[in-house]
Amino acid sequence: MTTKSHYEELKEKIHFHNYRYHVLDAPVISDAEFDKLLNELKRIEAEHPDWITADSPTRRAGAKPAERFDKVRHPAPILSLANAFGADDARAWLERVTRLDDRVEKAKFVVEPKIDGLSVVLHYRDGIFVQGATRGDGEVGEDITQNLRTIRSIPLRIPVKGQTSKVEKKPSTFDLRPPTNLVVRGEAFMPVKEFEALNRKLEEAGEKTYQNPRNTAAGSLRQLDPELTASRPLTILVYQIVHSEGGKVPTSQWEILEYLKALGFPVTDVAKRFDNFDKAIAYTESWEKKRDSLSYETDGMVIKIDDLTLAAELGFVGKDPRGAIAFKFPAREVTTKLLDIRVSVGRTGVLIPNAVLEPVEIGGVIVERATLHNFDYIAEKDIRIGDRVLVKRAGEVIPYVIGPVVDARTGKEKKYKPITTCPSCRQPVEHIEGEVAWYCVNAACPAQLVRNVEHFVSRGAMDINGLGTKIVEKLIETGKVKDVADIYTLARADILDAVTKKDRKTDKEPPGKIAENLLSAIEASRSQPLSRLIAALGIHGVGEVMAGDLASTFPDLDALSKAKADDLLQIEGVGPNTAEGIVDWFSRPFNQKVLKKLKSVGMWPKGGKSKVESRKSNAFEGLTFVVTGTLPTFSRDDAKAFIESHGGKVTDSVSKKTSYLVLGESPGSKFDKANSLGIKIVGEEELKKLAK
DSSP states (O other): OOOHHHHHHHHHHHHHHHHHHHTSSOOSSOHHHHHHHHHHHHHHHHHOGGGOOTTOGGGOSSOOOOTTSOEEEOSSOOOOOOEEOSHHHHHHHHHHHHHHOGGGGGOOEEEEEEEOSEEEEEEEETTEEEEEEEOTTSSEEEBOHHHHHTOTTSOSBSSOTTSOSBOTTOTTTOBSOOOSEEEEEEEEEOOHHHHHHHHHHHHHTTOOOOSOHHHHHHHHHTOSOHHHHHTSOOEEEEEEEEEEESSOOOSBHHHHHHHHHHHTOOOOSSOEEESSHHHHHHHHHHHHHHGGGSSSOEEEEEEEESBHHHHHHTOEETTEETTEEEEEOOOOEEEEEEEEEEEEEOTTOBEEEEEEEEEEEETTEEEEEEEOOOHHHHHHHTOEETOEEEEEOOTTSOOEEEEEOGGGOOSOOEEOOOOSBOTTTOOBOEEOTTOSOEEOOOTTOHHHHHHHHHHHTSTTTTOOTTOOHHHHHHHHHTTSOSSGGGGGGOOHHHHHHHOOGGGOSSTTSOHHHHHHHHHHHHHHHTTOOHHHHHHHTTOTTOOHHHHHHHHHHOSSHHHHHTOOHHHHTTSTTOOHHHHHHHHHHHHSHHHHHHHHHHHHTTOOOOOOOOTTTTOSOOTTTTOEEEEESBOSSOOHHHHHHHHHHTTOEEOSSOOTTOOEEEEOBSOOHHHHHHHHHTOEEEOHHHHHHHTO
16 A cells, blocks of 8 residues: 555655755666656545645756756746557557547557657747747746857758748748747757767767766766867757747648748658558557667657647646657666676776676666776776676767666675786776876787777878778787887788788688788888877877977977977967876886887988978968868878978868868868858869968
8 A cells, every 4th residue: 555655755765866866967767767646646646636736847848947957938838748658558548639639530640769869948039049048847948048149950040041932842831921029949969980989089088978878868968068068069950830920820730841941940750640540550660670880879769640720628637738640669678797897908098997787688688897987987886896786888889888776785885996017918007186087107018909900000190091900919929019110010921921811802812912011011101200209109198289289399309209298388379188198108118218229220301490490381270171071182181191291271160260161072060061061162173272
């Protein structure tokens, strides 16, 4: 028998988890566990309707907004949906609403993805974006207008120039003169691939990585500094008109999507409309196995009655609208036992703690390993060896441990003590103040050697084409390569011994040809400038740009190796951590040995000539370029060198500060961004003419 005190405790628990999820963006339980708690509360309230009070979680859509932002009252409630866990649940929903209104029997249905992001509300006045807010508690949200302005996919004016003047399928129903006041709702998110790339970049820089795309997107949008938001690869999909005044808008969900798309809003291309419910269910279920093909995380699909007038007249259950249902896919979060914590070593020497798990199935995949992010994460979450832990796997993102199930502890769990020596080479590890990561800075570390060699020969470093991973592993295994300097002592026979069938482009390609090509590439790399060699050494905090600045300052590696931190701090862009990292790298005995070997094999390029001194002209002084696509004769590096030789600057992303986009064949999204911002676009020949 359920007691009133249990009911009150359950409400408090749900309020707490609502706060963790919607306000702190730091949930401690999975969506599936939260749904279970909420469903239990709904069951109790169905049995005891007299217990229901205004503060019940079933009477609200989320949690109160945080105090640090101005509040925005929504023109209409921003509601959540009831959940269906499988086809039977969905059909039960259909039966309930059909009993209320028999028009549902002949209704059409629209199926859309349920994106796992942050729900936002966008306000447009006379076609201009004037305000944006979070969903908050469904009635009042947080004003994040400036942050939302940084998301390129949000149009600042509608209709967007270049869109058609009418919606093609229903030209007689409405046109695209936007209402005087238009309020739309969408889901802001970080694409999975962008999230993975961001985490890789942060990991290599020794900074704190993020748990998942949803929390990263939410945290990025709820920053007080819009510049930080702008640095995150966020996007949005819009799917609802919340409110409109002074104009005619569609009255069906399918036409709403067409209308929003025609206005210039990003809209999902996964949505479909169906004449009957069975087809809608079949389409919904088909996405359970295909969800990893989407660019964003999703935990289900949403089935909506297409006729919005009918949907509105069906009313609500609590605060759940009856006109739609969220069809949830099986959870990809499970609990299992943490057997051990083992540490791996990344290319830059970053030590990465990984969970060794009791094998468990998540979404049809057996998981035995998961990331623990970093040592601070283990301490903050108080994750102990022997704990029962909650593990999540979503799409192609590496499985990760969310945290321990504290209530399952027996007292036998052991607190984890971070290692003090590298698990591979047993050398002392190092921690730079202000950074999250710990490092092994021994360049001879076996765990790093393969990755170090791969980096050394990469296109942005020494550019030794043909020295692939398998050949590198074999050369290291046979002892022919003990450090990067050994590359320049390789003989034809050494390479022949390391070549396998997988290294050949065709079965007919002779190993001798591969060896000859590789030896030629190694010889050609001897002409690379000092900046390339510095970048190739893999010094923590030194990328291509920093390597160029160091090469412009010091005449050779001898001079750079003798530089003190104070000397390095005089160079623009070098901070205390980078200066300390450079000095430390050159102080290591093994690294000094590598430098001595490089000098002995003639790999000792000269620098000291500044970029300004090496310029051919100042034609591009003060101009910023972005290169996209494949150019006729220039490689990407050639184009960069050409632009810099005439005083220009090359960046990776298009912004309002971009002066020119250099366009080649098969361009990516940079071309679209440049067009939307009105950036000047030139080809390779036009670029050359501009320099004259």
